[in-house]
Amino acid sequence: MSLSPVIAVRLAGLLAGLSLVAGVAFGAWRVPASPRTAGLDAELRVVGTGEVGVAPAGAAVRGSGLAAGGPAARGRVRLTNQTAGPLAVAPRVSGGDPALDRLVEVELRTAGAVVFRGSLERLRANSGVAVATLRRGGRRSFELAVRVPSSAGEDAVAQAGRWTLTFVGAR
């Protein structure tokens, strides 16, 4: 049994109409429920300890709307050894939401050399690993950069975190 051309055209028209409506409905359902900001808002506070003084204290790096693969937010601090002898110092991360750690890449640079570059997740795991040694009373400047790696993709969108970085004597 074969359809007449007229019926075939009618059926094709009906199917096309239904497809069009289904497409519109599906598109309507896909409209985002809320607006999103550009990227990750990150704040890295550097706080002194008894052994290692920090100047200036407080928010060393503030990045607003950091996009994956985009430019880094930067800051600088000066560390002072306050103990009675030479001191190997190690960065230690606290606070923030550990779930966001992998979305934030940190770079520590001193005396023109990068002493750490990696995710906050790695920095948190590496707590206790020395990045520099300060003589008694010695001071050293560190440049800090915070960026969102391109691998973060959309995961960094509309996220915000505040982390604290301290420098402690390495064991």
Add this chain to the structure above:
Amino acid sequence: MPRTRTKSLLRSLLAIGAAGALAGFGTFSAFSSSTENPGNKIEAGTVVLSDNDSGSALYSVTGAKAGDTVDRCITVAYSGDLAADVKLYLPDAVGPLAQYVDMTVTAGTDASPSFGDCTGFVADGAAVYTGTLNGFRTAHSSWANGLAYNPGGDTKWDGGDAVTFRVQLTLQNDNNAQGKVTGDHRLMWEARNQ
């Protein structure tokens, strides 16, 4: 024949329009309302207190004579993110020499602290304790009776606060002190969030 085709085409378009209208009406006509409470999470705060001793004693004196004095400074820093109280106390029992050791504790600041060295120390008012080492132990032996001090007259310690404590000890000129010892004892600073 062309007329019939035109009719068929028009009927088809009518069917498409009718189906679209019905489906569209079904899709968009429902009343709806929703509300949400987003971004829920809990992050625990931190209480972190440290000093600059690197594990060394603030004073360790042997063969002390009457009138001998030690004058040493230690910097205590708070890096937690919860507001906290900090108290100083002496948790360990002290030996019979402690009653012959005069003790003064003064709080202040030091722009360039170095453990033990009081060169840059600037007192923040009068001494917070004056008496004997034994008296300090009696009065301040735990958190409950610890000697509270807040930086710069504040009511709490915040992250980044640091206080240098100057500890001065003098052996009294008393013959009864001969041969006695204080024993090892710790000076304890403890922070607790408010």
